[in-house]
Amino acid sequence: MNSYVELTDEELVALLQKDELNAFKEIYKRYWKKLYAAAYQRLKDNETAQEVVQDFFTAFWIKRGQLKIDTLLANYLYKAISYQIIDQYRKEEVRNRHKALFKLNATEIDHSTENTLSTNDLKKVIDYEVSQLPVKCRSVYELSRNQYKTNKEIASYLAISEKTVENHLTKALKQLRLSLSHFMLYFL
DSSP states (O other): OOOGGGSOHHHHHHHHTTTOHHHHHHHHHHHHHHHHHHHHHHHOOHHHHHHHHHHHHHHHHHTGGGOOOOSOHHHHHHHHHHHHHHHHHHHHHHHHHHHHHHHHHHHHHHHHHHHHHHHHHHHHHHHHHHHTSOHHHHHHHHHHHTSOOOHHHHHHHHTOOHHHHHHHHHHHHHHHHHHHHHHHHHHO
């Protein structure tokens, strides 16, 4: 049979299942443009529509031996393209979710790095400013903020009154606020 153009779709499918390449070529010629038009109508993208149709025909050739077409070939092909389009939408949705997650993670990573650097810088500035406090004031501050002692424990440890501890802490915190005001503007 040289003239595949004259064969019916059913005859072409029967030949295709017998590995007849020319039968496949004829089906391809008959339906490629129509399937592309259907895909393009839904996808609105030339390249993606071509890809979907090509992927379908590749799978159609590969699975030619297992084909069970219970309807008209045209109906089978359009339904198959519909499934391919649905798969394309799913793939695109997954890609978009991955892109969004990547952007979110990249943003978080960028901010976490920036925050770590800022925190380290702030710690260095605070340590320097604390070192500039008077000795007694620095001792009270360090016992309170670094060793988490209560005012009563600090007073007992340094043999001073709780009121003196409060005064030293107030003085230390006031000095730190003034010294760090330029740094806080950076955070804002």
